[in-house]
Amino acid sequence: MANVTFTSPAMSKDVTVYATAGDCRTLLKVAQRNRIPVHFECQNGECGSCAIRVEVLANREPMGVHLTEKEKKVLRLAGKISKEQIAAAETTDLPPPWRLACQFIVRNEDILVTF
Numbered sequence: 115m116a117n118v119t120f121t122s123p124a125m126s127k128d129v130t131v132y133a134t135a136g137d138c139r140t141l142l143k144v145a146q147r148n149r150i151p152v153h154f155e156c157q158n159g160e161c162g163s164c165a166i167r168v169e170v171l172a173n174r175e176p177m178g179v180h181l182t183e184k185e186k187k188v189l190r191l192a193g194k195i196s197k198e199q200i201a202a203a204e205t206t207d208l209p210p211p212w213r214l215a216c217q218f219i220v221r222n223e224d225i226l227v228t229f
C-alpha cells in the first residue's frame with residue numbers, strides 16, 4: 115500500500131488516498147478513481163497536460179525509475195525537466211521532480227503530488 119497525498123489550489127484541502135502498489139495503475143487512474151481533478155487530455159504521454167510534481171515522503175530515498183522516452187520528450191518540451199535531470203535519471207535511476215500522471219506507476223512509497 116502507498117499513501118498518495120494530492121495538493122492543489124484547485125482543491126479546498128489536501129486529500130490522501132491509498133493505492134495498491136504494483137497493480138500497474140497509473141497515478142492518473144488513482145486520481146480519477148478518487149475524483150481528484152488532475153488535468154489530462156491524451157492519457158497517453160503525449161500532450162503534457164497531466165504534468166505533476168512528485169515528492170517522496172517519510173525521509174526515504176525515492177525508488178529508482180525508468181522514464182519512458184515519451185515522458186522525457188514531453189517533460190523536456192514543457193520545460194519541466196532539464197537535460198541534466200534526464201541524464202541523472204538515466205545514470206543514477208533517481209526520478210526527476212516532475213512526472214506525467216498518465217505515465218507514473220504508483221509503487222510502494224508514500225508520495226505528495228502537487229498539481
Ligand code: FES
Nearest residue numbers: 157161162164216
Ligand atoms: S494526459 Fe497527455 S501526457 Fe498525460
